[in-house]
Amino acid sequence: MGKLTKEEELLLSSYSATSSTKGNLFFYLNALIISIAPLYLFYGVHQMEIQDSLVVWGLSAVGTAYLLSLACKNQKCLLKHQIVMKRGSAVEREISGQYAADKKMTVKEKEERALFRKNEVADTESTYLSVFYTNSLYLTIMLVSAFFLLANVAPVFNLLISTIGSAGLVAFLSTAKN
Amino acid sequence: VDVGTQTRDAFILAHKQPLSTYAVENMDFVLEYGLYNVGDKPAQKVTIDDRHSFPTNSFDIVKGLLFVHFEQIPAGSNVTHSVVIRPRAFGFFNYTAAQVTYYTDNENHHVTLTNTPGEGYIYRQREYDRRFAPKYTYFLVFFLIVAPTTLGSFLLFQQSKARFPNVIKKKST
Numbered sequence: 001m002g003k004l005t006k007e008e009e010l011l012l013s014s015y016s017a018t019s020s021t022k023g024n025l026f027f028y029l030n031a032l033i034i035s036i037a038p039l040y041l042f043y044g045v046h047q048m049e050i051q052d053s054l055v056v057w058g059l060s061a062v063g064t065a066y067l068l069s070l071a072c073k074n075q076k077c078l079l080k081h082q083i084v085m086k087r088g089s090a091v092e093r094e095i096s097g098q099y100a101a102d103k104k105m106t107v108k109e110k111e112e113r114a115l116f117r118k119n120e121v122a123d124t125e126s127t128y129l130s131v132f133y134t135n136s137l138y139l140t141i142m143l144v145s146a147f148f149l150l151a152n153v154a155p156v157f158n159l160l161i162s163t164i165g166s167a168g169l170v171a172f173l174s175t176a177k178n
Numbered sequence: 179v180d181v182g183t184q185t186r187d188a189f190i191l192a193h194k195q196p197l198s199t200y201a202v203e204n205m206d207f208v209l210e211y212g213l214y215n216v217g218d219k220p221a222q223k224v225t226i227d228d229r230h231s232f233p234t235n236s237f238d239i240v241k242g243l244l245f246v247h248f249e250q251i252p253a254g255s256n257v258t259h260s261v262v263i264r265p266r267a268f269g270f271f272n273y274t275a276a277q278v279t280y281y282t283d284n285e286n287h288h289v290t291l292t293n294t295p296g297e298g299y300i301y302r303q304r305e306y307d308r309r310f311a312p313k314y315t316y317f318l319v320f321f322l323i324v325a326p327t328t329l330g331s332f333l334l335f336q337q338s339k340a341r342f343p344n345v346i347k348k349k350s351t
Contacts, residue, residue: 029327030327030331033323033324033326033327034324034327034328036323037320037323037324038320040316040319040320040323041316041317041320044313044315044316044319045313045316045317087342090342091342094342121338121342124338125335125338125339127331128331128332128334128335128338129331129332129335131327131328131331132328132329132331132332132335135324135327135328135331136328139324139328
């Protein structure tokens with residue numbers, strides 16, 4: 001029993017805070033879309049010229065995308081542990097129902113499958129919930145700051161402060177420990 | 179000659195006035211000219227000439243004419259004429275007077291001018307849109323860009339949540 005089996009390593013990795021590749025791609029895609037959308041809004045409503053604003057737009061998009069993806073990852077770690085606690089009983093019931101007729105399977109094996117399934121479900125749900133939470137918070141703060149607090153500031157500074165500031169605030173809030 | 183029996187010749191008062199609140203490049207700008215005959219006899223062959231005020235390389239004439247002719251303006255009456263022009267470029271512009279000519283009853287030729295509106299600013303269209311154009315279409319498109327990932331995530335989360343209802347374990351005594 002000194003060496004870990006492949007199954008045990010797989011089970012341990014599902015407890016890890018690291019996101020899966022698919023989850024990471026989803027975070028990056030979401031951050032890209034959400035960072036580009038305010039640029040269109042500033043182009044239309046604040047009448048920023050494309051030729052004059054390329055550098056500022058690039059700066060805003062890159063900064064926002066980085067901070068939003070960081071916020072999503074942090075938020076996912078927080079939510080995953082909470083969701084494991086909430087979904088644990090239901091997943092155990094599901095696994096028990098699936099393998100009730102199988103007499104050969106040991107109790108230990110059933111428990112391992114239940115644990116793995118729990119982490120899988122929690123991973124998926126926390127990914128979706130963290131994206132929804134981060135997007136909602138960022139968009140609310142960005143729209144309020146861009147069109148109410150900083151409405152009379154020049155569009156260049158308005159853009160930088162409202163987008164990167166909002167993303168920074170969301171990233172900061174996601175670093176909470178619980 | 180008895181002064182009381184003398185009647186005055188036709189006398190035209192003229193004015194020129196913009197009706198549009200803002201002059202904006204590539205947008206219609208309305209001008210109104212008014213002619214008032216305050217004399218006691220009709221004025222003949224009245225003309226308004228404002229062609230030199232709006233050179234064609236700076237303005238397009240959308241509707242109306244900058245040179246108009248009225249055969250007669252009776253005593254005590256007035257005539258109103260409007261022109262719609264469109265500035266081609268933004269910047270400061272000096273609106274000069276229009277020239278009015280007419281003949282009195284005894285074939286005397288008279289030349290007079292309208293008032294001069296003076297210098298005005300023709301706004302850039304972008305500045306005008308920024309202040310006055312409706313913005314809801316941009317917000318609608320913004321929402322459509324943002325909705326797939328945000329609401330999609332929420333719906334998928336709710337879907338997954340429904341599959342695993344919260345089970346409260348009953349304590350067994």
